Amino acid sequence: MTATSSSEQTKSEPNQGLSDNDRQAFQRLEQTNFLAVILGFIVFATPVLFILASIGSGAPVVNLALIITIIWLILIATSFVFARQAKRRGYLGR
């Protein structure tokens, strides 16, 4: 039988000691992060990507590579901001 000590878990509970403003701001960030993942998945893992890539030019594959790189970079930037905020607002338990 295994149980986790309460003190250990308290440390990893992210909502401790946060002001309402911080909590609300982080909730907004969480929603943005979730949205980014969903949108990323919809674009990357469905035919949406190929539809996007075929719009505009006669060389769709160049567009495809470019679009993938741009979305990739946007996702990385989103994740970077989210991780920084999570740390700054004390949401990362040890």
Added chain:
Amino acid sequence: MITLNFVILIAASYGLMLFGIAYYADLRYRRGEGQLLQSPIVYTLSLSVYCTAWTFYGAVGSAVRNGLEFLTIYLGPTLLFIGWWWFLRRLVQTGRSEQVTSIADLISSRYGKSVSLGVVVTLLAVIGTTPYIALQLQSLSLSFSVFGDINTATPGAIVNSPTPLVVALGLVAFTIMFGTRNLNASERHEGVVIAIAVEALVKLVALLTIGITVTFWLGYQDGPPLSEQIASFSAQHSINTSRWTVLMLLSSFAVVCLPRMFQVLVVENRDDHQLAVASWAFPTYLLAMCLFIVPIALFGLSNLPSTANPDLFVLTVPLSQGHDGLALLAFLGGFSSATAMVIVAALAVSTMMSNHIILPLWFWMSGMSVSANDDLRRVTLIGRRACIILIILLGYFYFRLTGGTDALAAIGLIAFLGVSQVMPALVGGLFWRFATRAGALAGTITGMVIWGFTSLLPGIEGGLSNAGPLMPNGLFGWQWLHPNALFGVSFSDPLVHAFFWSIGLNTLAFIAVSLMTRATALERFQEMVFSQSARNMTAPRTTPIEGDADQLLVLSQRVLGRKATNQIFKQAARDQKVSGSLPNLTTSFIERLEREFAAVVGASTANAMISRVAGQREISVSALVAMADEAAQIVSYSARLQEKSDELERTAAELRVANMKLIQLGEQRDTFLSQVSHELRTPMTSIRSFSEILKDDAGADSQRGAYFASIINDESIRLTKLLDEILELSFLESGRIKIDISKCAVTDVINRAILATTSLTAETNAVITQTLHNPATMVETDADRLAQAVINLLTNAIKHNDKPTPEITIATQEIKVLNQGRLVISIADNGPGIAPQNRGLIFEKFASLSPGDASGGVGLGLPITKQIIENLNGELSFYSNDNGTVFKITLPLALTRADDTKN
């Protein structure tokens, strides 16, 4: 020209350097200087074990064969890491808190420490890892052969050379030396992690250097621009969207389920911060890894012979251009990718095999008892070392068996799909409370069987048989059991087909069986421990357990070692305030010990061992109820804390308002003092000046003298009035004022007040209207004081009115409050109203509400009025807006009316 011997020397030196790095890192960690290991960057780099030789060399080959499809292998993990907050964080936190040693351990632990589930997941891992190791050996052997005389085009040339065996044995030595030197309490391998991080850097630098060199120095200066070349190259490859989707899903599953990935992602994780950094740094690493794949592929296609193996372009492109140093760097990159994968995979799978197969078997064979002569630690260590040898050699023999054919390359994806069969049970275990052990077993076995039938069998067929399809008409000649068209449903791609059926039926079986079966008490308990809601919960802690502490001590020494055991037992005895070094076998102590055991031998074996000595500790319903009660108490406590917190916030807000008011009042007081000084000084100056003139010019004409005397008189009156007001307020506040209570008619009081303001009314053209409810109303009060209050209010209403014709309405009303009659006198004006920010200050005695106040008051009228009314047991209130202000005086009503008195 680089010779094979030189390459071998470089590889050996590189291997020795890694040995040195791993050894140094281990040493530093033992000295307590393990800060580097906690670095999120080291953690992120260790995750790059995902990029094996298959991706280092094979990505270019895949780009040549399938265009941009190779990107999916990187995009899947990217998406999973971007959404780390929702899934990976939960997984990693659970892994840390439960001290899991492998993915089999986590799943087994979640589903009631099930031995059978542990075995199934371990078998899946072994089957999935063996061909993958073979693939690394093939890549390594091929890369060596490029520098030697071996013709890679000749079938069997690589397989029959001694290189693969030597490489395999070298990897065995490294893995054993650093992976199983001792039994770590948490199954973390500090030295190995640092070595893997260094290898990650080497492969990234190698690929980027080659890519940059190829793109900016060697090619694309002549001929069409690179973008056009990419377009024409990629246009040759049509993209299968369903395969694209499946590959992305598969790679995102694999990044969690592959034993080596679980090892570095969960087992080696130290804190959330590492994961947070990895959430953006790992996708960046992956992006960098595939940035130059297409340019390298294009360059190889246009500059190398058509017979050149595209899987080796990374190596052969720089060699063909005479860049030996670059080729050597590429070799080291590939070498790093392959060795890192084999080492971590062998470590992870050997831990799974020893904890879930060897130890339970040994335990069962030894009659479920642990005698003092059995050194369990030795058994575990030997078991793990044997497993490492077995796994790597299995990979080697698989490589020989398949003859290093192209079929081996396809096995990478097949292995991904194989280990992904764990995903439904893993996700369900973390997020679905109704998931049961039977459901997890049913789902995983179903998925495993279908994967074997639809993917593994057709995948290895090319390597094992040249006789065409094994089952051209399906199993037993039944067409609906065809490996590529199960149940008569076929897809555009065999991988999509295998994914659909294996993961689909796996998930279906998992959900259906979970819903049909009941979880045992231990499963329910583990579910609570795993779920976030139970994280603040502790199990009942003082229940005594029947068992022999001596026997447990012996068992613990066999598992954890003498030193660690003595520390744990002595600490527990001290905590329980028991003399000696043998604590009572309480639930809390047993739990602690079991956690320590689990970190070495896995949860299921630990549970079996402890249960054997300390008795079957089935969790009773009452224990679960107790835990639920505790959870409810925590929730209630949390609510109370929230309430207190809200209350504190409210108090803080009130204090803030009070503080603001104090600051405002302080400012008002200062203003008042300066104003009073000014008010006193002005008449005093006049009086002094004119009296001096009179004194010095005694002979002046009498008319002028009279004028000066009248000014002196007026100023003296003003001065006296000001001093009277201050004095009066002081009396009122201290309650020393004399109140003469008598019956009087309200009409009389109001008329007196109107009369007193006649001159002011005339000056300002003000109109005063009376609306008296009952003109004969009598009130018991001090008539003079009440008249003074009404005069003050009337004066204010006229003076502070900016309308050409100020209109004042005086009204009276009788009301009843708690059966007591009260009189309300309202004085309403049509002035500009009181500014909202001043409404809280108007009764303050020092308030001067408008800086440019032309009324001539010093801000004492209203405070005096309020004090008067309060001294008469009444209340003064007001209502104000842009259309004017209404002041209300509420007083106790006289008991009798004038009419009644007459009667």
